[in-house]
Amino acid sequence: MQPAVNFVRSILRAGRRAGVKWLAPLVAVGVYLSLAQSASAACCTLKSGGSPNATSIASLYDIILVLAIIVFLAVIGFVCYSVFAFRAHKHPVAVQIHGNTRLELGLTLGAVLILVIIATVTFIKLPGIINAPNSDASANSVLSASLTAPNPPNGQKLTICVTGRQFIWRYTYGADCNKKGWQLPYSYQEMVVPAGETVDLLIQSSDVIHSWWVPALGGKVDAVPGFTTYAWFKAEHANELYHGQCAQLCGRQHAFMTALVKVVSPAQYTAWISQQAKLINEQNDQVAQLRRDLIKQRILTPSGSF
Secondary structure (H helix, E strand, O other), X not given: OHHHHHHHHHHXXXXXXXXXXXXXXXXXXXXXXXXXXXXXXXXXXXXXXXXXXXXXXXXXXXXXXXXXXXXXXXXXXHHHHHHHHOOOXXXXXOOOOOOOHHHHHHHHHHHHHHHHHHHHHHHHHHHXXXXXXXXOOOOOOOOEOOOOOOOOOOOOEEEEEEEEEOOEEEEEEOOOOOOOHHHOOEEEOEEEEEOOOEEEEEEEEOOXXXXXXXXXXXXXXXXXXXXXXXXXXXXXXXXXXXXXXXXXXOOOOHHHOEEEEEEEOHHHHHHHHHHHHHHXXXXXXXXXXXXXXXXXXXXXXXXXXX
């Protein structure tokens, strides 16, 4: 890092000698950040690799980013050339150009070509982003199907309801989780899924608008009160922990509304979901017993009031 610091200092000194005080610090900061590994790591690209739809989104983004860089460099290059070639002391009287058919056609065709490339690549990638694939053959844990959400071709998937509320995520596992969620296993903040299975997400909110987003597993999806939105992912590697965040400003504690997805093997998931259901049932039994004791002692009325 010390050579980079020395290089930045030399740029600053050169800028001061040349009298360009504002440009030298700007260039120096850019060079310094580009040489810093922690700053340049994945600075301009999306996270991907955790799910096929995330990979398709990232590759589409990269293609559009490259085209944007090419256009940006072409425009900046033309501007720099014009500033140098047509500077005032060389051309004191500006040349008046009333039209250039070739230039106009070239710019128009270039723009059309860029749009055609973007549209073509988008339509190629879009099915892989929208359509959910089949689960792997080795993935055989608890599966469910739904008619209202994206379905794999064979209908085999794991359904999880994602409910956002200020300021935490709740995950309910199993079919009809949006109708009988109180009867099913659930967890908070950390979602547990089996590797190789297509996971169908039913995303809702109980208060304000939230947005569920785990970048490595796909695009973000808004959780809107009164509506159900849908998404899917297929975690391809076990023993991974993916980090996400609520991507919609939802209140004072928005920054603490994180989302975690823990990927385990199908066998580990089956064991975990059984243990989770057992623990929840035991806790419900304890609460029911406590309620009966309080009613018996006349501390609590049968209606639930003290």
